[in-house]
Amino acid sequence: MGKTRPGGHAVRMIDVARAANVSLMTVSRALKEPALLSEETRKLVLDTVRRVGYVPNHIASNLASARSNVVGQIVPSIQNSLYSHSIKGCADVLRTAGVQLLLADSGYSLEDEEALIDAFLAQRVCGLVLHNTVHTPRAAQMIRAAGIPIVETGDLARTPIDMAVSYSNFNAAKEMTLYLAGRGYKSIGFVCLTTKNNMRARERLKGYHAALTALGRERNPGLVREVEGGLTSGAHAMVDMMQRAPEVDAIFFAGDVLAVGALFEAQRRNWKVPERIAIAGFDDLDILRHTVPRLTCLNLPRLEIGRRSAEALLQRMRSNEPAVPTKLDLGFEIIQREST
Amino acid sequence: MGKTRPGGHAVRMIDVARAANVSLMTVSRALKEPALLSEETRKLVLDTVRRVGYVPNHIASNLASARSNVVGQIVPSIQNSLYSHSIKGCADVLRTAGVQLLLADSGYSLEDEEALIDAFLAQRVCGLVLHNTVHTPRAAQMIRAAGIPIVETGDLARTPIDMAVSYSNFNAAKEMTLYLAGRGYKSIGFVCLTTKNNMRARERLKGYHAALTALGRERNPGLVREVEGGLTSGAHAMVDMMQRAPEVDAIFFAGDVLAVGALFEAQRRNWKVPERIAIAGFDDLDILRHTVPRLTCLNLPRLEIGRRSAEALLQRMRSNEPAVPTKLDLGFEIIQREST
DNA sequence: CTGTTAGCGCGTTCAA
DNA sequence: TTGAACGCGCTAACAG
Numbered sequence: 001m002g003k004t005r006p007g008g009h010a011v012r013m014i015d016v017a018r019a020a021n022v023s024l025m026t027v028s029r030a031l032k033e034p035a036l037l038s039e040e041t042r043k044l045v046l047d048t049v050r051r052v053g054y055v056p057n058h059i060a061s062n063l064a065s066a067r068s069n070v071v072g073q074i075v076p077s078i079q080n081s082l083y084s085h086s087i088k089g090c091a092d093v094l095r096t097a098g099v100q101l102l103l104a105d106s107g108y109s110l111e112d113e114e115a116l117i118d119a120f121l122a123q124r125v126c127g128l129v130l131h132n133t134v135h136t137p138r139a140a141q142m143i144r145a146a147g148i149p150i151v152e153t154g155d156l157a158r159t160p161i162d163m164a165v166s167y168s169n170f171n172a173a174k175e176m177t178l179y180l181a182g183r184g185y186k187s188i189g190f191v192c193l194t195t196k197n198n199m200r201a202r203e204r205l206k207g208y209h210a211a212l213t214a215l216g217r218e219r220n221p222g223l224v225r226e227v228e229g230g231l232t233s234g235a236h237a238m239v240d241m242m243q244r245a246p247e248v249d250a251i252f253f254a255g256d257v258l259a260v261g262a263l264f265e266a267q268r269r270n271w272k273v274p275e276r277i278a279i280a281g282f283d284d285l286d287i288l289r290h291t292v293p294r295l296t297c298l299n300l301p302r303l304e305i306g307r308r309s310a311e312a313l314l315q316r317m318r319s320n321e322p323a324v325p326t327k328l329d330l331g332f333e334i335i336q337r338e339s340t
Numbered sequence: 341m342g343k344t345r346p347g348g349h350a351v352r353m354i355d356v357a358r359a360a361n362v363s364l365m366t367v368s369r370a371l372k373e374p375a376l377l378s379e380e381t382r383k384l385v386l387d388t389v390r391r392v393g394y395v396p397n398h399i400a401s402n403l404a405s406a407r408s409n410v411v412g413q414i415v416p417s418i419q420n421s422l423y424s425h426s427i428k429g430c431a432d433v434l435r436t437a438g439v440q441l442l443l444a445d446s447g448y449s450l451e452d453e454e455a456l457i458d459a460f461l462a463q464r465v466c467g468l469v470l471h472n473t474v475h476t477p478r479a480a481q482m483i484r485a486a487g488i489p490i491v492e493t494g495d496l497a498r499t500p501i502d503m504a505v506s507y508s509n510f511n512a513a514k515e516m517t518l519y520l521a522g523r524g525y526k527s528i529g530f531v532c533l534t535t536k537n538n539m540r541a542r543e544r545l546k547g548y549h550a551a552l553t554a555l556g557r558e559r560n561p562g563l564v565r566e567v568e569g570g571l572t573s574g575a576h577a578m579v580d581m582m583q584r585a586p587e588v589d590a591i592f593f594a595g596d597v598l599a600v601g602a603l604f605e606a607q608r609r610n611w612k613v614p615e616r617i618a619i620a621g622f623d624d625l626d627i628l629r630h631t632v633p634r635l636t637c638l639n640l641p642r643l644e645i646g647r648r649s650a651e652a653l654l655q656r657m658r659s660n661e662p663a664v665p666t667k668l669d670l671g672f673e674i675i676q677r678e679s680t
Numbered sequence: 681c682t683g684t685t686a687g688c689g690c691g692t693t694c695a696a
Numbered sequence: 697t698t699g700a701a702c703g704c705g706c707t708a709a710c711a712g
Contacts (some may be wrong), residue, residue, distance in 0.1 A: 010486075028691065038697065044617050053485055058462045059408070060689035062399050068689095070442070070463070077426045088418045091444060091708045092692060100463060102410070103443040104431060122398045123410070124442060145393060146350075160422065231630045257626075264630045266700050286597075290571045290604045352705060368707065378681060400705035403688050496692050684711075689712105696699075 020048035030308070031056060062124065071313060072102040072120035073129040074113055074138060082256070082283055082302055089306025090129055091181050097314050099126070106132070108197060114139040121146050126205070127313035129306075133164070149301075149316035153211045155200050156329055157253040165309045165328045169200050172298050172332045173207030173254050174214075175281060179334050181215050185250035185278060185283035189223040191237045191262075192254040203256040223248060227258070236259030239269075243278065250278035250340060256322060260297075263291055263339065278340040292337035301330040351394045358417075360388035360454065371396060373621040385488060402464065406641055411458035411653060412442040413469040415679070422596070422642055423471060426493060429646025430469055436474075437654050439466070446472070454479040456472055461486050466652035469646075473497035473504070474539050489656035491649040496538050496646075496669055503656070506650045507670045509540050512638050512672045513547030513594050519674050521555050525590035525618060529563040531577045532594040541566070544594040544622075548550055563588060567641060574601030579609075590618035590680060603679065618680040633678035 018026040022045060029036050030045035048054075050122070052142055063069050072091055075144035083105075091101045102125060106113040114136045120128060121142060129152040135143075143161055150162045156166040162189065173190075179187050195202040203222070212219055222245040227233040234253055241248055257280030266273050273279055273293055274296035281288055281297035290294040307330060359365040362385060369376050370385035377385070402408050415423040419525050422528040423445075431441045433667075442465060446453040454476045461470060461482060468483065475483075483490055483501055490502045499506040513530075517619050535542040543566070552559055562585040567573040574593055581588055593599035599621030612634055613619055620636035621628055630633040643680055646667060 010689095024690080026690095026697090029698085032691085036697070053482075055458070055482070056485070057464060057689055059402050059464045060704090061400055061691070063397075063403050063706090064691040066704065068399070079421065079424045080429060081419065081424070084392045084419045084421070084424055087443075088445070091418060095444065098365070098459075100442055100459060101444065102440050104435065104441065105428070119438075119440060122396045124397060124399045134607075136681075142393075142395070146395070231626065260627070261630060264632060264706080268633045286571065286602070290575075291602060292604060292607045301689080317699060354705080364706080365683060366681090369682085372707085381681080387690070397705055400688090403690090404705075406688065406707095427705040467706095577708070682712085685709090686707105687709105688707085690706085691702105691704085693701090696697105 005194070009130045010053050010057070010340040012057070013052050013054070014310075016045070016048050016052055016054045019052055020045050068124045068126040069098060070100045070102050070123060070275035071127040071129065071310070072104070072116075072124050072169070073131075074120075075103075075105050075131045076115050078103070078107045080256070081285065085302035086131065086306035086309070089303040089308075090310045091306075093307050093314070097310075099310075099314070100251055110134065110136050110139070110197070114142075117142060121148075126317055127151075127152065129309045129313070132199075133160070135161075136231055139232050141204065149313050151312050153207045153305050155311055156327060160327060163326045163328070165305055165312060165330065167300055167305075167332045168329050169203035169209070170207040170299045172282070173204035173213045173252075174331075175207075176252055176254075176282075176334060177208050177211030177296055178249050180212070180252060180278070180280060180340060181217075183278075183340055185340075187220075187223065187247045187249050188252065189225075189243070189245070189248045189251040190242050191225045191227060191234065191241070191251060191258055193256065194226050201255060208252070208254070210335055216245065220245065229258070231257050231261030231264065234266035235260030238262040238265060238277070238279075250274070250279045250280065253281045254284070257285065259295055259297065260285070260287060260291065263295060267292075273339050284335060288337070291339075296337045296340040297335055299335050301332065347390075351392050351418055352395070352397070352470060353394070353477065356385070356388050356392055356394045357366035359392055360385050360394070364558075368419070383604070391502045396554075408464045408466040409438060410440045410463060410465050411467040411469065411621065411650070412440050412456075412463070412465040414444050414446050414456050414460075416446055416448045418443070420447045420596070422627065426469075426619070426646035426649070427515075429643040429648075430650045433644075433650035433654070435516050437650075439650075439654070450474065450476050450479070450537070454482075455481060461488075466657055467491075469493065469649045472539075473500070475501075478631035489653050491652050493645050493649055495543055498666060499665060503652050503666045503668070505652060506673045507640055510547040510550070512622070513544035513642065514551045515547075516592055516594075516622075517548050517551035518554065520590050520592060520618070520680060521551070521557075522621060524619075524680055525680075527560075527563065527585070527587045527589050528592060529565070529581050529585065529588045529591040531565045531574065531581070531591060531598055533569055533596065534558050534566045541595060548592070548594070557627070562583065569586065569596045571601030571604065574598030575605035578605060578617070578619075579603040585609060588617070590620065592620045594622045595605050595626065598635075598636055600625070600627060600631065603633075603635060614680050616679070620680050623674060628677070631679075636677045636680040637675055639673045639675050641672065644670055646666055 016027045104116045131154040156168045191207045193201040225237045284299040363439045444456045468490040530548045533541040565577045624639040
């Protein structure tokens with residue numbers, strides 16, 4: 001693709017050196033190891049750098065030093081606000097360390113993820129953050145072969161490739177189900193995203209089932225729905241479930257904005273929440289705090305996951321320690337509001 | 341930062357060449373210009389590439405060819421869903437061209453934007469997308485000096501540094517105001533984000549005023565509020581305005597989720613919308629289609645702006661044309677719903 | 681069609 | 697504290 005400078009020649013380090021009447025290495029040091037130079041020389045060089053408008057060439061620097069200052073992050077969807085919190089956390093921490101963020105979304109596809117990992121490795125990223133704990137065999141193998149630190153988020157991987165930073169979808173779904181039971185709901189419905197190709201949804205469903213088992217309740221297929229994302233899906237799932245299983249008194253929407261969609265539908269139909277039907281959501285989206293009634297949900301450490309992932313990468317990069325697999329469970333909390 | 345391969349040596353192009361018993365250039369060509377090779381050689385090389393697990397080193401490639409395949413994008417906020425649509429559009433188009441996206445957020449600060457531009461130029465990005473039409477003098481000068489294509493979005497810049505792809509905030513705000521007047525509202529309030537340091541908010545306010553002038557109405561400071569972002573701000577602004585200027589019959593919330601916050605507040609207070617107060621929003625957030633009542637708003641081509649920005653960059657990169665300043669106005673539309 | 685030569689801009693290493 | 701030589705992994709330009 002594009003020539004870096006169609007318009008002319010960039011100022012190189014050697015140009016600065018000549019302009020300041022020092023060697024190239026002195027310029028290099030003034031920029032990277034200023035302590036090694038006399039104050040006089042350092043000042044001269046840095047002034048010259050500014051005067052001639054020199055912009056360091058990290059790409060050459062990276063090649064020469066066999067290091068990189070770019071981290072790659074792959075999320076299922078850039079537009080989904082849940083992931084943007086992780087991205088933000090990651091970007092913030094990386095920035096303070098002078099590391100750049102290469103971003104891409106996989107569209108929930110393992111094949112696309114593999115292609116992106118390929119591309120990122122070709123860019124010689126010095127670390128990787130994946131919102132995924134399942135990968136194609138080739139992807140996993142490439143990452144291992146690259147020997148760079150990598151953090152898997154999105155769920156607590158049983159056997160991380162390298163490191164894992166997340167909460168447990170299983171536990172979160174289980175605890176919320178138990179919590180609803182504790183508030184007296186006898187027939188708790190469960191709605192999640194399609195579990196096919198979505199390990200996180202699968203874990204949540206398992207957690208729901210585990211809670212039923214713990215409660216000594218029967219599984220009832222009529223109380224479970226797998227749907228696509230979106231406000232409309234949540235609305236449909238609720239209406240449908242209440243028709244086919246009229247005994248349902250609470251629904252736990254374990255995904256995205258499903259709960260909000262259901263709540264709006266209830267408003268439209270003038271169904272009282274929680275009297276007629278109780279609703280609980282998964283993520284603490286901003287909006288859940290402002291609906292009428294406000295929605296009970298889980299509070300997941302999305303931003304913190306991004307931050308801690310970046311920190312884990314940076315630490316591993318600095319201390320060239322061997323890749324000791326590490327799991328970091330950041331937990332979650334249940335937020336009680338008026339909808340349950 | 342991190343060594344690229346703490347664990348061992350990467351397979352280089354020369355290793356592939358030796359394994360396949362050809363010259364290094366033949367490997368390079370098999371990867372970049374396969375048409376130049378005999379089918380036999382090409383197949384041999386590509387097989388070897390796979391067999392030895394070679395991952396191209398774009399960083400070396402970029403250095404040698406003085407090209408880059410990374411585009412940088414800077415948005416005010418990564419978490420704001422408005423911008424994530426632009427990011428998505430940009431990322432999608434770039435991906436099909438094999439170009440990567442370096443992302444960062446400026447936090448609405450010009451100084452931070454300047455620092456990021458610095459960092460991106462050091463990474464030798466081959467193009468830049470900025471959601472901003474105002475920059476520090478040094479930032480603008482650095483960009484020009486770098487000679488790379490750049491797209492400014494977020495508003496239609498009067499004099500773009502290079503190219504501009506956007507809608508006009510001025511026109512959008514003006515048209516919506518006129519539209520509300522056309523629906524019979526006599527006293528139209530206006531709420532926007534703090535205009536200090538925010539050219540887009542400023543343009544919207546100007547558009548509102550221009551509409552009043554066109555309508556032959558007086559400006560009334562009691563009908564204008566500048567607030568911080570957030571659902572709560574919208575709610576407060578509405579309540580406050582209705583107390584101090586009881587004649588207000590419609591409020592145009594020209595920013596973010598302000599309108600949603602106001603609507604929720606109205607629900608809480610049992611104020612009928614639009615009978616007691618009409619509410620119009622700026623962006624067509626997903627949720628505006630699902631509230632009760634659904635919200636009238638503008639539909640802005642956020643995704644398309646990202647896509648077209650990326651396309652503009654790619655085109656400029658391919659044809660080494662001189663930097664002819666270009667403006668692309670993608671327009672907007674008004675979506676009438678029940679709230680007005 | 682394939683190979684050879686000469687760098688890209690910088691950091692590492694060693695010498696002064 | 698400073699400098700010179702060499703090479704990172706790859707591509708451009710030219711030769712065969």
